[in-house]
């Protein structure tokens with residue numbers, strides 16, 4: 001008997017983007033299945049994407065129309081540089097395996113990628129700009145993008161950056177949650193003024209992805225918020241909007257020299273997305289006001 005198709009399988013539904021995606025789908029009344037790895041959540045299925053048997057099992061159990069791959073390796077960019085083999089297994093080889101299964105079950109792979117494929121030297125970056133990753137994380141994400149483009153017909157690659165939102169269940173808080181929690185406890189918060197990017201409100205991001213899916217678009221899109229600012233300014237603006245003590249925010253003017261190289265000014269142009277879609281990509285001030293509403297609702 002043929003298994004009923006589930007519209008969406010969210011891989012990493014216990015993460016920031018995955019959870020926002022599942023909430024957006026539920027609000028629209030669209031069925032989805034989701035997975036977690038180490039943080040149990042009721043309703044989600046356990047899956048380690050680096051485990052071959054578990055991967056096979058998932059695809060024999062579920063029959064998705066779209067697979068949204070929003071997993072991330074704990075430890076982030078620094079961990080990847082220090083643990084290249086583990087990082088390659090997670091970011092590249094697992095993506096290839098999942099892509100291969102998507103092909104077999106005729107599902108669309110929706111892959112979350114990053115501004116870290118660029119070096120930050122020639123912004124704003126359009127989708128067709130030539131990547132030049134500075135670290136292992138960026139290299140692996142770029143190699144995954146290349147594999148997907150060369151091997152799959154049904155895919156969406158979404159490059160995004162500086163994603164934030166209020167997600168009290170998360171154990172990997174984003175920049176804005178870290179800021180909020182530190183200032184609320186009266187702690188000093190160091191904010192780099194040399195690091196520029198596009199703050200992207202997580203709800204806008206997932207709504208943008210869903211609009212691309214509904215319109216049956218495929219290919220590579222940048223989905224980011226409408227501001228390009230440095231993290232110090234972002235933190236000051238957030239403190240104003242969220243009613244927090246601004247004097248606790250201390251400017252970090254220079255990178256710490258022994259840190260992994262990363263793009264210091266990465267500005268993804270969202271023009272292509274805006275030309276194709278109606279979802280509003282709020283600037284950081286608008287996004288922070290939306291985050292404030294969801295923060296107030298959560299208490």
Ligand SMILES: NC(=O)c1ccc[n+]([C@@H]2O[C@H](COP(=O)([O-])OP(=O)(O)OC[C@H]3O[C@@H](n4cnc5c(N)ncnc54)[C@H](OP(=O)(O)O)[C@@H]3O)[C@@H](O)[C@H]2O)c1
Pocket residue numbers: 011012013014015016017018035036037038039040047048049050069070071072073074112113114115160161162163164170172
């Ligand atoms: N957040 C950003 O600012 C940003 C910017 C650019 C690109 N992206 C991309 O967006 C994606 C998602 O980011 P995020 O911020 O939502 O990540 P996140 O909040 O850290 O969540 C990561 C998710 O991956 C799951 N996971 C970890 N190890 C796993 C494994 N071995 N097998 C299966 N699942 C595993 C986690 O499950 P458990 O927690 O249950 O272990 C969690 O659900 C990443 O690919 C990242 O490259 C994010």
